[in-house]
Amino acid sequence: MKGGEVERAKGIEPSCEAWKASVLPLNYTRNRTQATNPACVVNPPSLACAPVSSLLLKGGRLIDPAHGLDETADLLLADGKVAAIGGDALGQAPEGTPEIDVTGKVVCPGLIDIHVHFREPGQTAKETISTGAAAAARGGFTTVVCMPNTSPAIDNPGTVALIQDSAERSAKVNVLITGAITKGIAGEELAPIGSLKNAGVVAITDDGQCVQDNDLMRRALEYTTMFNLPVMDHCQDYSLVGAGVMHEGYWNNTLGLPGWPSAGEEMIVARNILLAEKTGAHVHCQHMTTAGSVRLIREAKSRGVPISGEACPHHFTLTDSAVAGSDKFWPDDGKGVFWAGDDDKPAWPEYDTNFKMNPPLRSAADREAVIEGVADGTLEIISSDHAPHCDYEKEVEFANAPFGITGLENELAVSLMQLYHSGRMPLSDVIERLTVAPAKLIHLDRGALGVGAVADVTVFDPDAEWVFRREDTASMAVNNPFYDWTLKGRNVMTIVAGEIAWQ
């Protein structure tokens, strides 16, 4: 998205409360004619609508963790598919195929983020599917998975269809959808999970909320085994967390803010392990933050329990001392952060609400455990938990601000810094956590680059240093703690089904 479009997007009157008056589109059904490219309606089976273009990426470092590939090789894309890799690519390229020199860059399967909030329907002053997808494309992501805590919640096929149509009309990348576990994400009654599966959801979750009733969670797991549908869970025990707004420890006491204890997450992780073991259903624990959670999942996996976990870049980079301000963070916990340049580190005040998210930033020991968990595969997926909010919502007292930060545009760089440039993980393993691992969880035929695969490709420069600026963002929201950071590693091209979605 160009600067002007960003400004226009941001110029929209913030009216996040407007959704309360919106009509609930519960009976929405897909209008295929409206949602499809008009050319395709006129000539349904013709080639006019198929991507007939080809593209040759020359001289890049091709990393495809699914095939154990890491070598300098050309990549030919044609008709929306991977047509040839390596020595065959140049010879097989049709005449006139555009060539792009990507020497020194990494060419990998299109990145996949299974945890984003695009706020449509209902809260489109924060983000829309169009702007969220533009941020994804800018960040190198070819596929994203939307969480169901929209207004209304994605707990019925009508809302799924509404989002599918909007994505088809306006999204630059693949937008997949999760359905709710319970009606209205209220935690009281199961949503129509079979109908949601038929409508096309790739998983179910009550993300933003957590099912507190253990028996209801058990029934949800038993039910989903009939559909081979993964269950994701935002792990938060309400009785333990109460009104907590940041990690319970030294800093919440110093700052006088209600604490969100580690046990509030670990209690539900333990519950999920027990229920996964009992039912045989796969449970995926979203955005893990504590050493105890990592330990529980590691132990359960060693026994073969169908459990998995994910980690977000902010949780393996920042700590709770960041809430006390940059002058507290940098001299202490900040020393553990990989830093690329010689330039001054950015400053922020205490109680900055861009450091408020759920689950919260934890201690340095927790951060270390999460990094170890990602490195050894206990937490096999990296996600952003991209959670846009309006400026005015975040510009209030810390305790009153909504939880959440955006993340799609800094996710790749921050992951590379903390996991690869820091020497903690090989580059191919970091890419694996962002491609084939999330694809496998949601049974998606993406995240690998074999011949014949859909040509979703990300090209990035792992060593490029750049300053992440809020004025450049493609998201409608700017609630992000990493602005003005010097980052190392930058997306240079996002290709979706053979077409360049961002460059």
Ligand SMILES: [Zn+2]
């Ligand atoms: Zn969540």
